[in-house]
Amino acid sequence: xxxxxxxxxxxxGCGKSTISSMLLKKAQHLKLSVSATTRxxxxxxxxxxxxxxxxxxxxEKLISQNAFYEYAKVFENYYGTPVEPVKMMLEQGYxxxxxxxxxxxxxxxxxxxxxxLIFIMPPSLDVLKQRLISRNSESDEQLSIRLNEAATEIDKxxxxxxxxxxxxxxxxxxxxxxxxxxxxxx
Ligand code: 5GP
Numbered sequence: 001x002x003x004x005x006x007x008x009x010x011x012x013g014c015g016k017s018t019i020s021s022m023l024l025k026k027a028q029h030l031k032l033s034v035s036a037t038t039r040x041x042x043x044x045x046x047x048x049x050x051x052x053x054x055x056x057x058x059x060e061k062l063i064s065q066n067a068f069y070e071y072a073k074v075f076e077n078y079y080g081t082p083v084e085p086v087k088m089m090l091e092q093g094y095x096x097x098x099x100x101x102x103x104x105x106x107x108x109x110x111x112x113x114x115x116x117l118i119f120i121m122p123p124s125l126d127v128l129k130q131r132l133i134s135r136n137s138e139s140d141e142q143l144s145i146r147l148n149e150a151a152t153e154i155d156k157x158x159x160x161x162x163x164x165x166x167x168x169x170x171x172x173x174x175x176x177x178x179x180x181x182x183x184x185x186x
Contacts, residue, residue, distance in 0.1 A: 003029065003095040004185045005086075005112055007105045008176075010120030011150030013132040015166045019120055020099045022173050029186035031094045033086050036062070039077040042137055052082070070100070070107035075145060079104070095184050102156040109159070116183045118176060119160040123167040125150065 008023075010016040024032055036052040038059050047053055054062070059078045063071060071080030081098055089096050098108065108115050122128040128150055132143055157163050162179050166172040 002185070003090045003093050004183065005090070005096050005098060005108060005115035006030070006180060006183070007098045007100060007108055007115055007117045008120060009100060009102050009105045009117070009153070009160070010166075011122060011128060011153045012146040013128050013135060013150075014120045014122045015131075015169060015172065016099060016120045018169065019166070019173055019176055020097060023176060023180060024097065026177060027095070027180055027184070029094055029184065030097055030180070031089045033081050033089075033096050033098045035079055035081055035098075035100065036068075037077055037079045039075075039079070054078075069111065070104040072101055072103035072107075074101050074103070075142070075149065081108075093186065095180075095186060102153050102159075106156070106159060116179070117160040117162070118179060119157040119163045120172065120176075121154065121157060121163050121165045122150075123165055 008016050008020050024030055034048060034052060036054050036059060038054055038056050041053050045051065056078065059080070062068060067083055068080035069083050069086060071078060079101065081100060081104065086096050105117050109117060125147065129147060132138060132146060138146060164172055164175045
């Protein structure tokens with residue numbers, strides 16, 4: 001039996017990585033798609049675990065070989081979902097989780113209507129700003145780019161199948177897990 005694609009998006013700092021990790025720990029038949037990116041690795045990021053870190057040339061070569069399900073430019077860098085590993089996991093009957101931006105999510109929905117799109121919404125832009133500041137991984141300039149981008153992403157949430165507000169992490173996770181169990185084919 002084939003698995004199903006689940007997409008989690010939301011603005012930077014909305015908590016989607018935490019929710020995704022919790023989901024992957026709890027859901028036995030769900031595997032993560034590791035994206036490729038041209039962004040430089042952050043401290044503690046591991047090649048092949050968090051991302052495949054590629055040069056712009058290599059990324060563009062893979063685009064020309066149709067090696068991505070979807071790809072997008074986010075904050076001046078390329079990000080993309082490699083086709084082969086995802087295909088293999090789906091064929092093995094696993095559901096696959098894509099933690100990608102709204103541009104990528106909408107491309108996925110176009111290719112595969114059965115994909116389940118979940119948007120993690122911050123309670124407010126102020127809360128999001130505080131979370132990004134406390135994460136301390138961005139320069140002031142990057143912070144302001146990410147906040148501007150957040151507003152644009154939130155506008156696109158209407159295209160998602162589910163919108164879940166991340167006010168309290170545990171409550172948000174419970175809702176996402178319930179969506180997953182109801183929509184999973186396994
Ligand atoms: P970050 O640089 O913070 O790791 O990610 C920046 C943004 O790129 C996030 O919104 C993240 O979800 C998105 N992203 C990560 N991987 C992919 C991907 O494969 N495709 C697309 N379209 N976006 C991605």
